[in-house]
Amino acid sequence: MNLRTCSIFAFxxxxxxxxxxxxxxxxxxxxxxxxxxxxxxxxxxVVRTGSVNxxxxxxxxxxxxxxMIGQGGSQSLTYQQIVDKLYPWAAxxxxxxxxxxxxxxxxxxxDHVQEFYGLLWELVSAxxxxxxxxxxxxxxQLNYLKNTLRGNDDENLGKAGLNLLMYANHPYHAVVxxxxxxxxxxxxxxxxxxxxxxxxxxxIIFGIAGGYPKELIDRIKNDLSALPAGSFSEVPLxxxxxxxxxxGMIIQKDNRATAVSFGYPIDVTRKDRDFYxxxxxxxxxxxxxxxxxxxxxxxxxxxxxxxxxxxxxxxxIQDGGSTFPDPNIPRRQQFFSVWIRPVEPKNAHFxxxxxxxxxxxxxxxxxxxxxxxxxxxxLIHYSKLWVQTQSRRLGYVMDSEVYGIPYYIDYLAKQLxxxxxxxxxxxxxxxxxxxxxxLSIVAKDAGPLSDALLSxxxxxxxxxxxxxxxxxxxxxxxxxxxxxxxxxxxxxxxxSGDLFEK
Amino acid sequence: MMIKLSGAVLLAGAMLALVATGxxxxxxxxxxxxxxxxTKTVLDNGLTVLTIPYDSPGxxxxxxVVRTGSRNxxxxxxxxxxxxxxxxxFRGTVKYPADKYNDILKRLGADSNAxxxxxxxxxxxxxxADALETLADIESDRFMNLKYSEEAFKTEAGAILGEYxxxxxxxxxxxxxxxxxxxxTTHTYKHTTMGFLxxxxxxxxxxDYSLKFFDRFYRPENCxxxxxxxxxxxxxxxxxxxxxxxxxxxxxxxxxxxxxPQKEEKVVHMPWKNRTLPYLMIGYHVPAFSDDDxxxxxxxxxxxxxxxxxxxxxxxxxxxxxxxxxxxGGVDDHRDPFLFTALSRIKDVKDVDSVxxxxxxxxENAKTVPVxxxxxxxxxxxxxxxxxxxxxxxxxxxxxxxxxxxxxxNYDSVNKLYALYEKVTPEDxxxxxxKYFRKENRTVVILEHEAAQ
Numbered sequence: 030m031n032l033r034t035c036s037i038f039a040f041x042x043x044x045x046x047x048x049x050x051x052x053x054x055x056x057x058x059x060x061x062x063x064x065x066x067x068x069x070x071x072x073x074x075v076v077r078t079g080s081v082n083x084x085x086x087x088x089x090x091x092x093x094x095x096x097m098i099g100q101g102g103s104q105s106l107t108y109q110q111i112v113d114k115l116y117p118w119a120a121x122x123x124x125x126x127x128x129x130x131x132x133x134x135x136x137x138x139x140d141h142v143q144e145f146y147g148l149l150w151e152l153v154s155a156x157x158x159x160x161x162x163x164x165x166x167x168x169x170q171l172n173y174l175k176n177t178l179r180g181n182d183d184e185n186l187g188k189a190g191l192n193l194l195m196y197a198n199h200p201y202h203a204v205v206x207x208x209x210x211x212x213x214x215x216x217x218x219x220x221x222x223x224x225x226x227x228x229x230x231x232x233i234i235f236g237i238a239g240g241y242p243k244e245l246i247d248r249i250k251n252d253l254s255a256l257p258a259g260s261f262s263e264v265p266l267x268x269x270x271x272x273x274x275x276x277g278m279i280i281q282k283d284n285r286a287t288a289v290s291f292g293y294p295i296d297v298t299r300k301d302r303d304f305y306x307x308x309x310x311x312x313x314x315x316x317x318x319x320x321x322x323x324x325x326x327x328x329x330x331x332x333x334x335x336x337x338x339x340x341x342x343x344x345x346i347q348d349g350g351s352t353f354p355d356p357n358i359p360r361r362q363q364f365f366s367v368w369i370r371p372v373e374p375k376n377a378h379f380x381x382x383x384x385x386x387x388x389x390x391x392x393x394x395x396x397x398x399x400x401x402x403x404x405x406x407x408l409i410h411y412s413k414l415w416v417q418t419q420s421r422r423l424g425y426v427m428d429s430e431v432y433g434i435p436y437y438i439d440y441l442a443k444q445l446x447x448x449x450x451x452x453x454x455x456x457x458x459x460x461x462x463x464x465x466x467x468l469s470i471v472a473k474d475a476g477p478l479s480d481a482l483l484s485x486x487x488x489x490x491x492x493x494x495x496x497x498x499x500x501x502x503x504x505x506x507x508x509x510x511x512x513x514x515x516x517x518x519x520x521x522x523x524x525s526g527d528l529f530e531k
Numbered sequence: 532m533m534i535k536l537s538g539a540v541l542l543a544g545a546m547l548a549l550v551a552t553g554x555x556x557x558x559x560x561x562x563x564x565x566x567x568x569x570t571k572t573v574l575d576n577g578l579t580v581l582t583i584p585y586d587s588p589g590x591x592x593x594x595x596v597v598r599t600g601s602r603n604x605x606x607x608x609x610x611x612x613x614x615x616x617x618x619x620x621f622r623g624t625v626k627y628p629a630d631k632y633n634d635i636l637k638r639l640g641a642d643s644n645a646x647x648x649x650x651x652x653x654x655x656x657x658x659x660a661d662a663l664e665t666l667a668d669i670e671s672d673r674f675m676n677l678k679y680s681e682e683a684f685k686t687e688a689g690a691i692l693g694e695y696x697x698x699x700x701x702x703x704x705x706x707x708x709x710x711x712x713x714x715x716t717t718h719t720y721k722h723t724t725m726g727f728l729x730x731x732x733x734x735x736x737x738x739d740y741s742l743k744f745f746d747r748f749y750r751p752e753n754c755x756x757x758x759x760x761x762x763x764x765x766x767x768x769x770x771x772x773x774x775x776x777x778x779x780x781x782x783x784x785x786x787x788x789x790x791x792p793q794k795e796e797k798v799v800h801m802p803w804k805n806r807t808l809p810y811l812m813i814g815y816h817v818p819a820f821s822d823d824d825x826x827x828x829x830x831x832x833x834x835x836x837x838x839x840x841x842x843x844x845x846x847x848x849x850x851x852x853x854x855x856x857x858x859x860g861g862v863d864d865h866r867d868p869f870l871f872t873a874l875s876r877i878k879d880v881k882d883v884d885s886v887x888x889x890x891x892x893x894x895e896n897a898k899t900v901p902v903x904x905x906x907x908x909x910x911x912x913x914x915x916x917x918x919x920x921x922x923x924x925x926x927x928x929x930x931x932x933x934x935x936x937x938x939x940x941n942y943d944s945v946n947k948l949y950a951l952y953e954k955v956t957p958e959d960x961x962x963x964x965x966k967y968f969r970k971e972n973r974t975v976v977i978l979e980h981e982a983a984q
Contacts, residue, residue: 066586069920109846116841117909119916138916165853168878172808172856180805180980183700283804286696318644320621320633330629333689336697352642371696403637410640414657417590417924493735494685526806 057230057253059246060430062238062423070142071420072135073236074153075357075427078227079129080207081200081264088531089170089207090215092126094223096166098133099124102157103148111148120145122152125357126205127344129263130431132357136420139240146245150252156224163217171213173206174529180282183371183471186525187288190280190469193528194272195294195364200264203529210531229259234430238423266362269294274516275482277468281475282525286335287377288471291385292366295342295460299359299432305444306456307342307365313404314391315340315367318352321407324367324387331501332490334380337370340388353415356424359431365461374474378481378488381468382511389463395454402450409442464514475522482515564918564949567928569942570764572771576778577752580771581932581942582764585925591660591760592925595670596933597652598755598940599748601724602866603785608733610719611691611726614647615734616744618687620654621645622679624672629683635669647724650866651937657926660761664770670756671774674749681738688734695725702803706812706976713797714814714870714974718790750781755936760925790868792816797974802981808856809877810978811886814870817862817967820938822947825954827862829963830871832955834861835910836902837893838873844893848875854882858890864938870974871967880983887975897964901957914952 083090099122102108115122120137133153137145178186189204196202203211233256235249272293297304315322317339320330324338343363346355367388372380396404416422416438429437472478481488489509497505570582600613623629636643641658656666679687698704708723715721725731756775758767793816821827837844838860848855860873877886902910922928935944 069923109850112840116839117912117916119913119920136920138919161850161853165850168853169856172878176806176808180803180807181700181702184697285699286693288697288700319637321637329690329693331686333686333693335693336690337693352644370693371700372693373696403634407637407640410659411642413640414642417587417657417926419923492685493689494682496682496685498682 057250058234059249059253060234060236060423060427061246062236062419062426063241064239064419067240067419068139069419070137070139070145070237070239070241071418071423072133072146072149073238073357073420073423073427074133075234075236075431076131076133076228077129077232077234077261077431078131079127080203080205081128081266082223082227083203083207083211086211087215087219088203088211090211090219090223091131091227092206093166093170093212093215094220094227095124095126095131095133096170097156097158097162097220097224098152100166100169101152101162102159103151104155104157105151106148107157107159108162111152114148115145118145122149125355127358128201128205128360130357130359132424134357134420142241142245146248150249153228154252154256158217158221158224160217163220167212167215170206171209174204174209174212178204178529179525183282183284183286183288186280186282186528187290187469187471188368190278190471190528191290191292191366191467194277194467194469195292196269199269200266201269201362208529208531225257226259228256229261230254230256231259231261234427236423236427238419263361268296269362272465272467272516273519274464274514275466275468276516276519277466277470278521278523279470279472279475279479280525280528281522282471282473284371284471284473286371287374287473287478288371289369289377289381289384289469290366291381291466291468292341292364293466294362294364296362297460298343298361298363299428299434299437302444303456303460304342305441306448306453307460308408308441309401309404309445309448309453310391310396310457310461311340311342311365312408313396313400314387317341317345317347317354321404323390324384327387328369328380328383332383333493334376334383334490335370335372338368338384340367341365348421353421356421356428359428374472374478375491377470377472377478378486379490379509381470381482382488382513383508385463385466385513386508386511388461392457392461392463395457396450398450401453405445405448409445412438412441471525479520479522482513483517483520485510485512485515562950563946564915565932565942565945566922569932571942572764572768574751574772574776576776576780577750578771578775578778579755579936580768581755581757581936582762582767583757583759583928583932584762584764585759585928587760587925589660589761590925591658591663591666591758591762592929593656593658593663593666593670594757594759594929594933595654595674596755596757596936597654597748598650598753598937599652600648600650601722601726602650602719602787603748604719604722604726605785605787608730609737609740610722610730611724611734612737612740612744613652614724614726615688615691616741617645617647617652617654618690619679619684619741619745620673620677622677622683622687624676624678626672626676627669632669632673635665639665648937649720649724649869651933653930653933653937655926655929663758663762663767667770667774671778674754675775675778677745677749684738684741685735688731691734692731695728695731698725702807702810702978705801706810706978709799709801710812710814710870710872710974710976713799713976714793714816715790717788718867719787720790720865720867720869747781747783747785750783751775751778752780755933757929757933757936759929759932787867790816793972793974796970799974799976801976801978803978804981807978807980809880809883809980809983811873811875811877811883812976812978813873813887813890814974815967815969815972816868817871819867819869820864822939822944822951825951825959826963826966828948828951829955829959830862830967831914832907832910832952833897833960833963834871835913836906836960837897839910839913841909842893844889848886848889854878854886858886864934866938880979883977883979894964894968898961898968902960907955907957911952914949918949
């Protein structure tokens with residue numbers, strides 16, 4: 030069989046006819062990805078505000094302001110009237126908030142693009158700030174914290190816990206939805222004031238993709254120039270504090286299986302050359318939702334411990350039912366993390382050790398030349414699939430602007446093609462280590478698990494399969510006693526109901 | 532954090548497939564809602580191949596549809612097996628052991644995975660179009676020559692339990708499990724695709740059954756290969772004939788038991804150990820998917836009329852009274868009679884009864900009050916545009932066609948269904964509501980924090 034390396038991938042997205050253009054000289058910034066044959070028009074309005082801009086004591090204000098656009102009325106139309114307008118077109122408007130960027134996303138068939146745009150722009154520039162909309166959105170956001178995260182979704186609870194640990198006393202500390210007390214302190218006037226300060230020319234990049242009429246661009250420019258100029262300055266970010274030993278918490282709640290996330294901040298983003306070296310290392314360790322990573326192969330494939338095991342070198346949110354990362358969540362500071370999907374409690378301690386061992390092996394041994402080459406080639410091809418739709422491509426173009434790099438998907442291919450295995454292994458040594466972590470666990474048996482972790486008690490795996498290969502059993506003997514250097518001063522048990530309060 | 536505002540009604544699970552069809556490109560024929568030409572070929576061994584050229588230069592979506600899902604799990608103790616078997620399909624062959632199979636996909640930079648539903652199993656790959664022959668080689672090989680050890684089988688059973696466990700902390704999974712187990716007494720839809728927990732725990736002991744399962748269902752007459760993207764039919768057929776012609780037909784016919792009519796209302800209260808808002812799930816028995824029964828199509832229109840964000844019920848419960856976070860409802864298309872399901876998350880436990888009453892009242896209203904002409908036009912418009920907007924990449928085109936293949940065996944069902952939607956009248960909707968939204972035909976599941984019960 031001929032395993033062609035599919036060089037044709039380089040051309041597969043030519044149909045998008047990309048013409049991203051940023052007019053940085055003018056006050057208005059518009060990014061275009063023109064796809065003349067597309068029947069759809071996609072919008073992404075990026076606003077350079079995020080949860081880092083939440084005032085102290087009002088955590089959640091940025092997300093709530095976004096919700097007043099994504100799930101609220103405009104000055105001329107109530108929320109219900111907007112829903113009724115969008116309905117026969119099956120058009121969509123949503124708001125997506127993150128730490129530093131908030132994005133209003135819209136999509137419509139070109140048959141209705143002019144009317145849709147008018148409606149979308151009024152939502153962004155002149156929300157209704159209706160008291161009932163405010164009450165509803167605030168309720169939803171509070172319930173997300175108080176009920177969904179605390180009681181209905183262990184995997185995201187574990188990840189949120191890791192965020193809390195990594196960014197104590199840092200502007201990234203609160204989850205994007207905020208805190209219960211913070212949200213309770215937010216008034217409708219706060220939202221109004223926040224919107225006035227943030228939804229300004231200086232903070233907005235307007236993105237449009239698809240088969241839109243070119244004259245629409247003039248209309249957008251006019252509208253953008255009518256916005257207040259405002260001002261944009263980035264919230265200063267201190268260097269995140271690195272863990273000393275394994276610092277962490279066990280979030281106690283009733284569940285069937287134990288969810289685990291661990292990691293630490295790293296000092297690289299897409300702007301940095303080492304990011305691309307780490308991208309290869311990370312893909313080898315734990316590419317999201319694939320069987321490429323050693324974590325997945327060794328924890329799930331060899332041992333059947335759980336459904337999946339992956340690693341990341343930046344914040345990762347999966348886009349809907351796909352396996353690809355959401356665009357428009359860029360950050361100035363990123364983190365390395367390992368996600369162990371829920372494991373039966375009896376094997377949780379073993380799974381944590383097994384995953385930490387994989388990181389240790391990566392740090393100690395790096396990649397071979399062959400591992401490097403196959404992983405790099407995979408990423409060059411696979412990353413092209415991240416931008417199969419015009420809306421996603423637009424998002425990635427805009428993220429590149431925020432990072433100040435050329436179009437990420439092309440830049441990634443170029444950077445990867447320049448790498449050597451030595452570059453990758455040097456970047457691993459420089460940025461990754463396997464001794465000190467923040468560790469977030471969601472578990473029912475918090476006390477016994479904590480005792481076992483603190484005492485480094487042996488944690489033999491319990492198999493369903495009595496005929497495990499000798500090679501695996503030999504590794505197990507090593508894993509079950511792998512020392513995990515828990516920092517006893519900084520390792521706690523917290524009831525899930527106590528989190529996200531303030 | 533994502534905050535959405537949209538014209539769409541969403542229901543967890545396969546309901547998304549409900550609102551398919553519009554006209555994004557030139558239609559295949561003047562009356563078809565599906566806009567791309569489809570070439571169908573049936574090989575001598577019964578394997579169906581559909582080729583759909585699509586404007587995605589250099590890219591192809593390669594789907595294999597197996598018309599077997601948890602519906603086929605008729606033998607006690609083997610619920611969840613179709614899904615488990617989907618996992619086994621990644622355990623390799625003599626020619627391409629699991630690590631080699633994965634290496635090939637890795638070198639291609641492909642996006643590859645699989646999923647199982649109540650009715651079908653789908654294996655899907657998106658890759659470079661010039662890898663078409665490689666894809667046919669590795670896919671045909673595992674469908675014909677799958678070979679895994681008992682040890683590998685037992686290990687994979689651990690991943691299934693892991694999948695069950697990861698879902699378990701989210702209330703929907705448990706609620707669907709309870710709803711199906713309560714609403715159905717006889718049909719295999721009594722269990723979810725994941726299967727009963729007891730059966731999942733026993734999976735490691737079912738190696739021999741797994742061989743039987745493969746022998747029964749992984750046969751060419753039960754499968755369809757759907758190829759979408761930068762491809763030419765002649766080339767696709769040449770390649771498929773080369774790799775799949777040696778696949779032998781099977782002869783197993785599953786006898787799925789028929790569900791008798793439900794005779795009285797069933798209500799289940801589920802305690803939830805962690806703090807939660809109350810959830811409500813209501814299921815009404817409705818007929819199987821059909822592309823020629825206007826009453827069945829009317830239920831899809833009715834789901835929009837009663838439960839869309841543009842409906843009076845949504846306006847009342849979500850926007851005006853703010854008693855619930857969301858409310859939605861619709862039919863999850865199935866090969867055999869399934870359920871019209873409504874779902875809501877209520878903000879305060881004291882309002883559960885009044886929310887239930889308001890949902891019932893909205894369904895009662897649909898029995899006697901004809902939808903006004905403009906509203907009906909809006910709903911039909913929504914359905915057409917929603918379909919057009921989802922066909923935005925080869926993957927989505929392939930899964931759309933695959934869904935209808937799974938339901939009826941005929942991709943053209945999509946065109947027939949959407950033609951049928953156009954014919955639905957206000958009277959059809961009222962008749963459908965009168966026929967199915969009866970108290971004795973429903974099952975209600977209420978999930979609440981155990982402290983509230």
